[in-house]
Amino acid sequence: MKNAEWLRQLSNLTGLPYYQEHRIFGDKSGALIGITDGYIVALGLGKGNGGHAAVKALLRYAKTQDATHVKQALTPAVGKFKLTADETTATLVQTYSLGKPEAPDVAERMRDLLAALKTCASPIDGKCEECGKAEPQILLLNGVPTRYCSGCQVQLTQKLDAAAIAYENLETNLPLGLLYGIGAALLGSIAWGGVAYLVHRIFLWGAILIGLFVGKAVVKGTGKVTWAARIVIGAMTVASVAFGDSIFYSLIVMKENQLAFVPALKVVLLNFWKLESGSDGGFISALFGLIGAGVVMYGTRKPAFKARFVALGTPAITLKSAATT
């Protein structure tokens, strides 16, 4: 069955209006967005973890202090859906590989979930989620259906604009980041070389840890992450792993030739490229280090300071039940 047809069928079964233009779950067939018993419900198709096709749903309720309570109450009703819940929203995802689940089954599952939701969370009941003022309309805030009054919309936009300006004005302390980075890289090298020497093998995930450690240290020093800071993170990570290898080789040279550490290190550094290209671990270790560094860089990218409000407009199908919410 075509996605749009499936959603139309589901719209008939659930009474939720169908909006083809609101692709809030990713699929171009759009989504069902509406109110059931005072709760905001959205349902549609998209991608689950790992890119699998999935049925997705949001159930939204008045802010609760206890999201685990909601999770516990909904869990017996989830069926094949995977559930996550925070203080305002339960998110449900059911991946499928062959055909979409039957629409009547999904509709029934939603009924069960809503029945369970009534036991643990209050409906939003026609009020602005932010200030509690009466607000008849649902709209989409960054793709999430919500009730948000015009006053709170203005306030949120202003708040985010101010946050964006504050972020732009944050100081970046690159020298301190460099200093922290060098310190972390050196500690990483000692740990890397020492462990390799003691247990006679290298652990590639150890290189990932070094990348994470160096990345976190640089970020702590710089405050805000700029392109220069990212380059420092990458360079320091590779240097840390490479110097760790040098420490490892030096310890071996020390033992075999009865040398002190510094002369041994000199010998190793003079022959570094030959040693590193002769072993098969060097390049891969650096690569794993960069994976760790990449995780930190991704985690510290510039936040999105945008609130996009979109009116729902007219659904593709209007149902009696949708009009009498």
Ligand SMILES: [Zn+2]
């Ligand atoms: Zn409000």
